[in-house]
Amino acid sequence: MTIPVTHDSTAVDTDIRPLTMFGPDFPFPYDDYVAHPAGLGSIPRERYGAEVAIIGGGLAGMVTAYELMKMGLRPIVYESDQIGGRMRSVSFPQAPGVVAEMGAMRFPPSSTTLFHYFNQLGLRTFPFPNPLAEATPSTVIDLKGETYYARTLDDLPEVFRDVADAWHKTLEDYAGVGPLQDAIRRRDTTTLKRLWNELVIRLDDQTFYGFLAASKHFGSFRLREIFGQIGFGTGGWDTDYPNSILEILRVVCTAADDHHRGVVGGCQQLPMGLWERAPASHEGMAHWPAGTSVSVLNGGRPRPRVTELRRTAPRNYTVTDASGEIRTYSAVVFTAQSWMLLGGVRCDDDLFPIDHWTAIERTHYMGSTKVFALVDRPFWKQRDPATGRERLSMTLTDRMSRGTYLLDHGDDAPAMMCLSYTWADDSLKLLPLNAAERMDLTLKSLREIYPAVDIRRHVIATPVTLTWETERDFMGAFKANLPGHYRYQERLFSHFMQEELAPRHRGIFLAGDDISWTAGWAEGAIQTALNAVWGVMRDFGGGTEVDNPGPGDRFAELAPLRLRD
Numbered sequence: 001m002t003i004p005v006t007h008d009s010t011a012v013d014t015d016i017r018p019l020t021m022f023g024p025d026f027p028f029p030y031d032d033y034v035a036h037p038a039g040l041g042s043i044p045r046e047r048y049g050a051e052v053a054i055i056g057g058g059l060a061g062m063v064t065a066y067e068l069m070k071m072g073l074r075p076i077v078y079e080s081d082q083i084g085g086r087m088r089s090v091s092f093p094q095a096p097g098v099v100a101e102m103g104a105m106r107f108p109p110s111s112t113t114l115f116h117y118f119n120q121l122g123l124r125t126f127p128f129p130n131p132l133a134e135a136t137p138s139t140v141i142d143l144k145g146e147t148y149y150a151r152t153l154d155d156l157p158e159v160f161r162d163v164a165d166a167w168h169k170t171l172e173d174y175a176g177v178g179p180l181q182d183a184i185r186r187r188d189t190t191t192l193k194r195l196w197n198e199l200v201i202r203l204d205d206q207t208f209y210g211f212l213a214a215s216k217h218f219g220s221f222r223l224r225e226i227f228g229q230i231g232f233g234t235g236g237w238d239t240d241y242p243n244s245i246l247e248i249l250r251v252v253c254t255a256a257d258d259h260h261r262g263v264v265g266g267c268q269q270l271p272m273g274l275w276e277r278a279p280a281s282h283e284g285m286a287h288w289p290a291g292t293s294v295s296v297l298n299g300g301r302p303r304p305r306v307t308e309l310r311r312t313a314p315r316n317y318t319v320t321d322a323s324g325e326i327r328t329y330s331a332v333v334f335t336a337q338s339w340m341l342l343g344g345v346r347c348d349d350d351l352f353p354i355d356h357w358t359a360i361e362r363t364h365y366m367g368s369t370k371v372f373a374l375v376d377r378p379f380w381k382q383r384d385p386a387t388g389r390e391r392l393s394m395t396l397t398d399r400m401s402r403g404t405y406l407l408d409h410g411d412d413a414p415a416m417m418c419l420s421y422t423w424a425d426d427s428l429k430l431l432p433l434n435a436a437e438r439m440d441l442t443l444k445s446l447r448e449i450y451p452a453v454d455i456r457r458h459v460i461a462t463p464v465t466l467t468w469e470t471e472r473d474f475m476g477a478f479k480a481n482l483p484g485h486y487r488y489q490e491r492l493f494s495h496f497m498q499e500e501l502a503p504r505h506r507g508i509f510l511a512g513d514d515i516s517w518t519a520g521w522a523e524g525a526i527q528t529a530l531n532a533v534w535g536v537m538r539d540f541g542g543g544t545e546v547d548n549p550g551p552g553d554r555f556a557e558l559a560p561l562r563l564r565d
């Protein structure tokens with residue numbers, strides 16, 4: 001259910017910026033940094049053309065490769081699956097332009113750095129039909145066999161408003177979200193750090209569920225149960241109940257769960273676009289001739305899966321790939337999920353300091369499964385003459401399907417149904433089933449809710465489905481820190497600041513979704529990519545312009561809180 005914590009993520013007062021994914025742990029203005037005409041920095045001319053290995057061709061890998069190319073370096077990309085990673089849009093020959101978004105599918109405008117890249121590539125977005133969102137004609141909530149139809153929260157029985165109210169009050173009274181958001185809007189880093197650091201100290205050991213249960217507003221188990229089943233913003237969040245409450249507060253206070261937008265034609269166009277785009281010289285492209293893109297520098301295709309990563313003298317990194325090719329680089333950026341370093345890639349024990357290995361080992365991922373079906377047309381828009389309601393609505397339920405989303409591409413065009421989007425245990429329940437069985441199961445749930453509607457009759461292509469936790473190159477959908485994990489996250493995120501590290505540990509950089517503070521949101525993956533770009537630039541003896549300092553230049557001032565024992 002949409003229980004917006006922030007009613008608006010667009011600027012109201014010209015002096016106050018909208019809510020953005022600015023901090024709260026490391027409040028560096030990545031959006032301003034990428035938009036500044038001075039560019040992200042430069043390297044000495046004598047280093048132009050030097051190779052850097054980029055392991056992983058997802059969004060973080062593509063942003064890193066693109067920006068390092070603009071600085072005059074030659075990114076060599078390794079990708080074991082496909083460019084795009086968890087931004088994977090599956091298309092259908094019989095329906096051009098209609099895609100199933102297997103990973104990321106809805107993006108908050110507060111992801112301002114992400115939207116900078118969307119804009120740079122000319123990608124268009126549309127309001128995503130989340131539960132009870134303005135763009136959603138209607139929402140059906142089906143709990144414990146009871147079905148409720150609503151256009152807004154006010155159409156629902158009072159208990160749902162009680163849940164919304166309890167959530168608002170809990171956020172205010174137990175986490176002070178209002179003042180935090182105010183500090184984010186004003187980009188008042190001193191206040192933001194003071195407020196957020198106090199929460200980190202107080203709540204790092206607390207689960208999402210424990211946080212709710214400790215609130216006087218959620219004294220009733222029924223309210224906690226309903227809140228878990230229908231959640232806020234995007235759907236049921238009880239699968240997140242065991243996670244650290246800090247993970248949830250980051251999402252809430254940066255409006256990451258509000259006003260979502262989808263990408264017309266699919267979000268995979270972003271990493272693909274960065275792979276193919278040839279920046280012009282007026283965009284700050286150093287060294288390379290006109291027409292150079294990351295793809296051109298890689299001969300049109302990435303190198304295959306990395307199988308081995310070793311440090312070799314003198315402070316080099318030697319990468320072996322699945323074809324058996326061995327190449328050596330003075331710098332490497334590793335952007336795949338960090339668990340890949342534990343099994344998928346043979347590594348030296350001493351590649352990272354032991355405390356970083358511990359943080360990698362303790363990383364915790366959420367699983368996720370999606371099931372999509374292409375249908376002949378948005379038949380759900382037809383109204384039932386008896387009730388005047390749409391035949392089918394965006395649906396949240398405690399049944400196996402959990403969340404069903406309806407994506408309309410015009411009255412007479414094929415349409416997409418995300419029949420089921422599940423996380424964690426709900427995803428595991430679907431694991432043993434093949435695509436057809438998964439569709440059967442989700443259609444069974446929907447038949448119980450809409451007995452008069454024959455969805456199957458409209459399906460025109462084999463369903464597509466993906467479970468991220470069983471994918472060899474991912475092993476999970478996205479990181480979700482458990483209570484007590486703050487220290488691990490702080491270590492991984494700060495790894496790009498390498499002066500503290502022994503010289504032998506420098507030159508290899510971690511980036512990507514699970515290194516970020518806001519895993520599960522593409523903005524975080526980009527932020528860590530920009531950290532790695534800054535780190536590599538410094539490693540090559542480069543620096544930023546005085547009027548556009550980078551994340552590392554402002555690290556001492558903005559660094560995430562370091563919790564001691």
Ligand SMILES: Cc1cc2nc3c(=O)[nH]c(=O)nc-3n(C[C@H](O)[C@H](O)[C@H](O)COP(=O)(O)OP(=O)(O)OC[C@H]3O[C@@H](n4cnc5c(N)ncnc54)[C@H](O)[C@@H]3O)c2cc1C
Pocket residue numbers: 055056057058059060061078079080081082083084085086087102103104105106107108304305306307335336337340344345368468473474476477478511512513514519520521522523525
């Ligand atoms: C189900 C799901 C829903 C999501 N929903 C949203 C959303 O709505 N909004 C949002 O903003 N974000 C969402 N996200 C998060 C978003 O997709 C990620 O933050 C982002 O795509 C991560 O990019 P990345 O480059 O860090 O990692 P990845 O995309 O995982 O890229 C890493 C790449 O490394 C490759 N790789 C792995 N091992 C090796 C190896 N040994 N050698 C070479 N390559 C290797 C992988 O194949 C992969 O392509 C969602 C993610 C999932 C899974």
